[in-house]
Amino acid sequence: MTAFRDDNSAWSRPLDPKKDLANKPLVSKHKAFARALLYGLPIAIVIAAALYIRNADPSKLLAHDWKDVDYEGLESVQLFRDYLRYDTSYPTGNEIPAAEFLARVLEAEGIDVEIERLGTRNANLTATIEGKNPKRLVLHNHIDTEPIRRPDRWRVDPFGGVIELPFIYGRGAFDMKSIAIAQVMSMLEIKRSGKTPERTLQMLATSDEERDSWLGTRRLLRLHPEWKDEIWAVLTEGGAVEATGVDEVKYWGTEYHQKRFVDIWVCDSNPRRLKHLRRELHTNQTDWRLEPSVAKFLPIYGPTRDRRVTRRLLAKPDRLIHRLKTHPVDVDPTVLTPYVDAMLRSLISAFPVEPDPEGGFKTRIIVHLLPSLELEDVWDELVGDALKGFTYSIEEVHPPVAASDFNHEVFKLLDATMAEKLPEFTHGPLFIPYSATDARYFRQYGIQTFGFSPFHILSGDSMKMRGADERMPAPAFVKGVELYGEIVRNLVAPGD
DSSP: EEEOOOOOOEOOOOOOOHHTTTTTOOOOOOOOOOOOOTSSOHHHHHHHHHHHHHHHHHHHHHHHTTTGGGGGGSSHHHHHHHHHHHBBBBSSSSSSHHHHHHHOOOOOOOEEEEEEETTTTEEEEEEEOOOOOEEEEEEESSSBOOOSOOOOGOOTTTTTTOEETTTEEOOTTTTTTHHHHHHHHHHHHHTOOOSSSSSEEEEESSTTTTTTSTTTTHHHHHHOOHHHHEEEEESSOOOOOEEEEETEEEEEEEEEEOOOOEEEEEEESOOOHHHHHHHHHHHOOOOOOOOOOHHHHHHHHHOOOOOOOHHHHHSHHHHHHHHHHOOGGGGGGTTSSSHHHHHSSSEEEEOOOOOOTTTSSSEEEEEEEEOOOHHHHHHHHHHTTTTTTTTTEEOOOOOOOOOOTTTTTHHHHHHHHHHHHOOOOEEEEESSSSOOOHHHHHHHHTOOOEEOOOOOOHHHTTTTTTTTTOOOHHHHHHHHHHHHHHHHHHHHTOOO
């Protein structure tokens, strides 16, 4: 097994994290890890709601008037279906035709578009509407999608843009072609108004996110260091809607910080040794620790919980940490759900053993780092000497980044729009412990970045994100596109 540095030179010796980690970054990264939080419910709620939603009548879970709407005739739905028909799945799909499709739609309205073609299958797109204030709001999405791992399990063509009301099916329906079309429609709306917006609006559709973003967001940020001074804020993926029904949303969260993840690939000629290693490491975790960004989030999230004891403990996270460290058995598991627990610990996950194309076998280990920690800080507690005698490589370790400020004007305007449009639901900031987005790369440059999803979806749909028959409810999509447009309009063209 060979790992690669950012100069693409081979480097295969085992890495000592305590000596080499700071100056031996590796860049290969596999992104197919626990992305269910991007648009759906926290893990602790998904399982509880799944049986109910899986067996429920969609007409009772969706807007009651969906049968009376001509969804196929709506511009946003037509664009969404057309976009889903482009196979941009990693690693075999082609992003270039999809980028050209987006460019045609935007250029038809007179919007300035640039496409950067990279090789035969990768592309980045930039579309800009100049405003009176050049410091711009960036709407970010990625063109590529997860692969089709089990095509035999798909009931419909994953690249057919199939609509069987009330659902629209296709790979990328959640991650993240739906948000891409919401952003396109927002651009079209601003341009069609015929007025110069108060602030410049830009859309970035980037490459390679499902792998490591080296050809996409990270490339653009390296090529344009001036962006750190020119970008007002970024809206991207990462938001979550905690919903069990049309009128039942417990929390609508906008991501402002996330954990860091480190991949370790361990190789050996003996699969039994790797299986034993996996069992040894799989459940390792550190002691509880309260990160500043989590300490700010939990008191906001806590009041939306059903149980009084949960609300009381989350209201004062330092008290929760003290209770966990002194009397852990007294903390009810319904208070310390896996979702909350994952915000308070660095963890380790070990994946099944698989054949290594270069010979022998391998297993993938992922370290979930709390945001302020380095790998060497938790190495002894999570890994220790377990890897002695194995060949392993530590892939890229990203530097710690500060959380985005949810007192920033963008978040406050977004929050105000949500309060006006959906006053019956609680909207607030969100810390995500199970997934990673390109927001972390913008934050490395000090750019305020927020992950927002406008779609009121249910847990049963979010669980299909990486699996067969990925789908988006048509009513949620259309209303979400309208909501996203309202938010963008309030941010760049208030009063119009």
